Amino acid sequence: xxxxxxxxxxxxxxxxxxxxxxxxxxxxxxxxxxxxxxxxxxxxxxxxxxxxxxxxxxxxxxxxxxxxxxxxxxxxxxxxxxxxxxxxxxxxxxxxxxxxxxxxxxxxxxxxxxxxxxxxxxxxxxxxxxxxxxxxxxxxxx
Numbered sequence: 137x138x139x140x141x142x143x144x145x146x147x148x149x150x151x152x153x154x155x156x157x158x159x160x161x162x163x164x165x166x167x168x169x170x171x172x173x174x175x176x177x178x179x180x181x182x183x184x185x186x187x188x189x190x191x192x193x194x195x196x197x198x199x200x201x202x203x204x205x206x207x208x209x210x211x212x213x214x215x216x217x218x219x220x221x222x223x224x225x226x227x228x229x230x231x232x233x234x235x236x237x238x239x240x241x242x243x244x245x246x247x248x249x250x251x252x253x254x255x256x257x258x259x260x261x262x263x264x265x266x267x268x269x270x271x272x273x274x275x276x277x278x
Contacts, residue, residue: 138278142173142258151180152251158182158211159224159244162253166222171215171255173262176224178211180251185230187240195272199243206230208251209237215255218265218274225265 148169152161162176183205188197213226228246229239263276 138263138276140260140263142260145174145257145259148255148257150253152248152253154248154250155183156248156251157244158242158246158248158251159226161248161251162224162226162255163222165255166215166224169257171257172217172222173258173260174215175256175258176211176213176215176226176253178208178251178253180208181249182206182208182230182251183247183249184245185228185247186243186245187228187230187238188243189240190273192271197241197243200238201245202230202238204232205249206232206238211242211253213242215258216263216265216276223265 184203186201188199190197209229209231211228213224215224217223226242228242229237231237265274266277268275
């Protein structure tokens with residue numbers, strides 16, 4: 137088990153402009169406000185998106201790009217460090233025109249149509265991600 141206790145720090149609430157890439161926009165906020173640990177939530181809509189499903193057998197992501205307007209039903213994630221950079225690890229659920237949903241790990245290339253978010257920063261030593269041979273994922277290290 138890996139476990140750390142944090143105290144909640146500042147809470148940020150905001151929005152990203154239409155056309156902005158979601159991950160880039162959130163990283164800008166984190167860098168501007170020196171946020172290196174915390175949690176993220178959000179909702180809104182995208183004009184296009186790239187999400188992935190991690191296949192445990194092949195230890196690789198199957199990615200899919202959607203070139204369509206979809207609503208962000210839920211976006212949730214955490215903040216840590218990967219490769220000496222602040223890293224938002226985000227999962228998302230989108231609803232489509234036919235009321236079906238798709239979801240998975242959010243990748244770069246997801247463009248805002250409208251997006252509102254909350255970031256709760258944590259006070260304390262942030263986790264750092266490192267490659268885990270057993271799973272093929274970059275997981276938090278102690």
